[in-house]
Amino acid sequence: MISQEKIIHGLIAAIATLVLAFPLLGVKLVTDGISPHLENADTNTIVSILVASLAVFFVQVFKDHLSSAFSAIPRPDLLSKIPRPTTTSGRDKAEKIATMLLIAFALAWPFAASRGSVDLATLVLIYVMLGLGLNIVVGLAGLLDLGYVAFYAVGAYSYALLSDYYGLSFWVCLPIAGLLAAAFGFLLGFPVLRLRGDYLAIVTLGFGEIIRIMINNLTSLTGGPNGIGNIPKPTLPAIQTEPDLALVGLEFGKRAKTEGNIPFHEYFGIAYDGSYKVIFLYLLAVLLVVFTIYVIRRLVRMPVGRAWEALREDEIACRSLGLNRTAIKLSAFTMGASFAGFAGAFFAARQGFISPESFTFIESAIILAIVVLGGMGSQFGIILAAIAMTVLPEIAREFQEYRMLLFGVMMVFMMIWRPQGLLPAKRPQLEMTHD
Amino acid sequence: MVEASLYFIQQLLNGLTIGSTYALIAIGYTMVYGIIGMINFAHGEIYMIGMYVSFVAITGLMMAGITFLPVVLLLALAFSMFVSSTYGWAVERVAYRPLRGGNRLIPLISAIGMSIFLQNYVRLAQGSRDVAIPSLIEGNWSFGPADGFQATVSLMQVIIWISTVISMFALTQFIARSKTGKACRAVAEDLKMANLLGIDTNRVISVTFIIGAALAAVAGLLLGLYYGVANPFVGFIAGLKAFTAAVLGGIGSIPGAMLGGLLLGVTESMTGAYFSTEYKDVVSFGLLVLILLFRPTGLLGKPEVEKI
Secondary structure (H helix, E strand, O other), X not given: OOOHHHHHHHHHHHHHHHHHHHHHHHEEEEOOOOOOEEEEOOHHHHHHHHHHHHHHHHHHHOHHHXXXXXXXXXXXXXXXXXXXXXXXXXXXXXXXXXXXXXXXXXXXXXXXXXXXXXXXXXHHHHHHHHHHHHHHHHHHOOOOOOOOHHHHHHHHHHHHHHHHHHOOOHHHHHHHHHHHHHHHHHHHHHHHOOOOHHHHHHHHHHHHHHHHHHHHHOHHHHOHHHOEOOOOXXXXXXXXXXXXXXXXXXXXXXXXXXXXXXXXXXHHOOOOOOHHHHHHHHHHHHHHHHHHHHHHHHHHHOHHHHHHHHHHHOHHHHHHOOOOXXXXXXXXXXXXXXXXXHHHHHHHHHHOOEOHHHHOHHHHHHHHHHHHHHOXXXXXXXXXXXXXXXXXXXXXXXXXXXXXXXXXXXXXXXXHHOOOOOOOOOOOOOOOOOX | OHHHHHHHHHHHHHHHHHHHHHHHHHHHHHXXXXXXXXXXXXXXXXXXXXXXXXXXXXXXXXXXXXXXXXXXXXXXXXXXXXXXXHHHHHHHHHHHHHHOOOOOHHHHHHHHHHHHHHHHHHHHHHOOOOEEOOOOOOOEEEEOOOOOOOEXXXXXXXXXHHHHHHHXXXXXXXXXXXXXXXXXXXXXXXXXXXXXXXOOHHHHHHHHHHHHHHHHHHHHHHHHHHHOEEOOOHHHHHHHHHHHHHHHHOOOOHHHHHHHHHHHHHHHHHHHHHOOOOOHHHHHHHHHHHHHHHOOOOOOOOOOOOOO
């Protein structure tokens, strides 16, 4: 039965839809020319607004019928079908095997896939690295950081500037970029970490903006909005035997750009192929991600990692047990920042060009969305979420115009659909058994 | 000497103008935060929508032949407030209400998604280029020596101050005296308890979003007329500033938002005048960090008691 109340509800919702859509979609403000005037949207738009309102009305009125119809469709629960080892040691073993298989697959895959998809996969891996780094801060330590992109920018600019001014190679700059980003994290963290959750969020957000504005305005150093171009690609270290024994870098271009380096194909005496470079960058990214995953897994099992999680769960209990709150938070912040620094240096090397536009707030938001969607603390979840957040917008490239619009909608619906994340982290726990 | 102080006064007046609109937007952040403890990231976009809708309304009224300015402005204001409030209400219903009660970060991500959506929605509907309307309110007063620097107060600035004061007064009275206002205060104090005592908390939360959006629309109309241009991207930075203002004043506190807004506006205008316009955002965020260091709860925020 449809009650009167429901019809009123539906009417309100339908009218609201009209109010929302007409002033912005139904008319177009034209201010070129002599005097500003309004133009009616084309008939299609008007009709679709009306259809949308009608649809909203019916959905509201028949909400219960619809939801019962939907619940009648059986939902396959795929996750619970996967056999799970129950003992802790068994689970560890299963996880180890799964990780090994995943890494083996990741290493073999680029040789079979197309160049474009390998390139996209490299981008996904950058986001995986960023997500894992931010996960230390947000997922493990429970500190809300909205300016994570600042450390990413610091890493990218450290490599770009060091190679530009001093000609340092990627392999020298990578640790430096990580260290510099960590130093920035330390410097920022020191004054602000005694702030409570949401204050911390806005201060980090402000810090992200400050870094971007500084990069934009220090034109003489960073090139300002024009950015820095011609950043050298990473080289593959190799041993030269002639004329004498030496360590050289292999470049993936047709000719070596830096003196002393040898092109990759000449070293191995094979024909030049543009895809070597893409595959090399991809494998390098895999290496960095594996390194990140390994380090973070070890950290979580160390006292400092346990302290991060303990602090997130109960700050007061931690303090009364004598843990130094500031030191723990600071270590999380610094560690998180250093991974962003690595990712930034790699990003700069891959793109060959960076500008402040790559480091806007949206970027921080995407990384945070990856962490939250991944399930706050679970590494597998973050990898899945990074794939979702990077590949879906790429697929939507066909709707170029609507890409960001869809991205926004996707963010909202993913949160409504799965607020606990794709794969929520399992907390280590002990259970009493009755044997 | 006279010149320098006139210059200072001029910057102060400009700062108060921008600051009062920041304060209007900041109220929306602070009220929502005070009640459900979430950062409504999409609020800046509501302000931008308010600006667009008021431009549309003004142009529409002009085209319909209504040219008596006060009537045009009042009608445009009412229309823009109505449409923006609907947006505020709808955003809460669609993107936040289903997520209430869970992890704090979830509604935040949803709000960021909503903000991206609204920004691109307006961009697609109205184009990404600036829209401009001719300045409607002319007239200013200058004071100072006839041959030297003169401080100028425009009629538009005066209108902005007066409108802000009226809006703030109305809001304060509403919160202090009306039954709904009382319910708002009760819910801000303790949502669960208020619920137990029979207050329809869902309604109160909706009302909060509607009030915040209406005030943002007032700010949108005023700043739209002041600058004369709008584009779909003005919401983000204005929202960020207003949120900074809310935190500066102590988030959750309405007088705090007003104070924070004015302080931020004046700081910005002074930095722009005496230091550099490029770094004014850096200075305002720097000020925020400084104040939070010495007063972690903001200027007028209540220190929270940690309960075990």
